Amino acid sequence: MATAAIYGLLASSSFVVGVVLGLVTNPPRRLLAVIIAFGAGVLVSALTFDLMGEAFERETGVYAIGGFLVGAVIYVLADAGLERLAARSPKRTGRDPQDVVPGAAAKPETPEVAATTGLALLVGALIDGIPESAAIGLSLHAEGRGLGIVLLAAVFLANVPESLASTGAMREEGRSRGYIIGVWAGVAVVCVLATVAGYALLGGLSPGWVSAILALAAGGILALLADTMFPEAFEHGGRWVALATAIGFACAFLLSELTGSA
Numbered sequence: 001m002a003t004a005a006i007y008g009l010l011a012s013s014s015f016v017v018g019v020v021l022g023l024v025t026n027p028p029r030r031l032l033a034v035i036i037a038f039g040a041g042v043l044v045s046a047l048t049f050d051l052m053g054e055a056f057e058r059e060t061g062v063y064a065i066g067g068f069l070v071g072a073v074i075y076v077l078a079d080a081g082l083e084r085l086a087a088r089s090p091k092r093t094g095r096d097p098q099d100v101v102p103g104a105a106a107k108p109e110t111p112e113v114a115a116t117t118g119l120a121l122l123v124g125a126l127i128d129g130i131p132e133s134a135a136i137g138l139s140l141h142a143e144g145r146g147l148g149i150v151l152l153a154a155v156f157l158a159n160v161p162e163s164l165a166s167t168g169a170m171r172e173e174g175r176s177r178g179y180i181i182g183v184w185a186g187v188a189v190v191c192v193l194a195t196v197a198g199y200a201l202l203g204g205l206s207p208g209w210v211s212a213i214l215a216l217a218a219g220g221i222l223a224l225l226a227d228t229m230f231p232e233a234f235e236h237g238g239r240w241v242a243l244a245t246a247i248g249f250a251c252a253f254l255l256s257e258l259t260g261s262a
Contacts, residue, residue, distance in 0.1 A: 001199060004137045008195030011136060011152050012129075012188035014159035019184045021160070022167025023177060032161045033237025034244045039157030040229040041248025043132075043221055046150050049256060051135060051218040059211035067212030071131065071219025078127045079227060126190055128162065128228065129155075131220030133191040137198025138214055150255050157248075158229065163187075165232075 021027065055064040132155040139151050163184055170180045201213055233241040 001196060004140050004196045004199035005192065007136050007140060007152055008133060008192035011133060011155045011159065011195065012191045014156040015129075015163045015184045015188045015191075018160045018163030019167050019181060022164040022171070023180070026168070027164070029236040030238075030240070032165060033233045033235070033241055035157060036161045036229055037233040037237060037241035037244035038248035038251075039154055039161070040225050040233065041245035041250075042150070042154035042157060042252040043225060043229075044245070045249045045252035045256065046154050047135075047218040047221045049253065050139065050150060051214050051221075054139075055211040055214040055218070058214075059208040063208040063211040064215045067215030068219040068222075070212075071216035071221075072223040073219075074216075075127060075131070075220045075223035076227070079223075082127065126187055128224055129159065129187055129191045130194045131217050131224065132158065133194040134198035134201075135214075135217040135221065137195040138201070138217055141199045141201075150252055153255070154248075154252060 052064065052068065055067065132151070136151045136155060167180055167184070170183075198217070205213070230241075230245075233245075237244070
């Protein structure tokens, strides 16, 4: 359990790195896109060969495929609902970092709308972060530290540009530093708890349920990649993101082989 908490803290520390960078710098969007693509490539390798591979080793068929599809459906439904909530603010058109209207800082909004939008942004970040964090805990219980290191690297690389871009968008909206830090501190705490919960969930479960939970995390991560990470990376990075994704995939696969988790 302590190991899961440490891994969760390390993964969530990337939110802090992204927020700090977002408050003091303004990095080129192309660089962010390349980093996002690299992290996405790492996640593709981890969810394919490790999470789904382990799920099928424990229980083939309906448990693994069913859990995988349920994970994707949960992400899509939650994301759609949160986007509608976030779009109630005159400052935004959706919950993603780039969904900020021009001149957002000058547009007034009621305290109720501000609270609703902030909650949507917070929960939206959690919907992105919880499957990844839970997968780290799941992997530690299922396969040990080898796979946990692969997922830790992937999640860290994915979280930095996400929190950095979101911090920049919040600044454009006129949000205070305290507001921004508070939102992402909440995300970090919940993601640490998700890592510990992911580790604890596998204790005493049947092979079928273990398979379903591993696959559920994989389905949520793949939906996140298709919905957010790949489109955002390609929009700002162009064709270079294809190479960055391939390099990320290759690095994760090699790390899996070296740690004996593939």
